[in-house]
Amino acid sequence: MSESEHRRLSQNEVYDLLSNPRRRFVISYLREHGRPIELTALAREVAAWENDVPAEELTDQQEKRVYVSLYQTHIPKLRNAGIVEYDSDDGEIRLMGTVGQLERYLPEEEEREPPWQSIYIGTAILGGIFYLLVVFDTPVFGAIGDAAAGIAVVTAFLAVTVAQYVYTRYVAPGREATLVDRGRR
Incomplete structure (x- = not known):
């Protein structure tokens, strides 16, 4: 040595x-x-x-x-x-x-940002399906009122938005930068 x-x-x-x-x-x-x-x-x-x-x-x-x-x-x-x-x-x-x-x-293994677009799309799809199930009075979901279903969908979007805000504001800035930016010099 x-x-x-x-x-x-x-x-x-x-x-x-x-x-x-x-x-x-x-x-x-x-x-x-x-x-x-x-x-x-x-x-x-x-x-x-x-x-x-x-x-x-x-x-x-x-x-x-x-x-x-x-x-x-x-x-x-x-x-x-x-x-x-x-x-x-x-x-x-x-x-x-x-x-x-x-x-x-050196930074730890590179952390990936959550796929916010996919989360929003998933929330929109699930919220839409949920709302349609309520509107068409399907079993179990028919008991939920239209207004309550709308509030639930809006609340889901609000929760995702708050999660993204908290992540961007408080979690992401604390992460270390990568050693080398492979995308650009």
């Missing part, structure tokens, strides 16, 4: 490592996939992300520019900090256990 694997990274070192989007992408990619990757394949992934195009549409120049940057700057910096191991013989990069030192600075 190298000296860098035993030493503790300072907060400034961690912030310096995470200050560059390419290094954040490398760490995020390796964490997400959990297996080593060849430097050329990693450069292709980074270039595709940066240019917001599928890897097949990259130009040789786009790939080469990222490859050189990773090879000369970013991988050595991550290797010196003990975050990755780079085997120059087979060209593979793998995440080291030392990445655990970054855990408190």
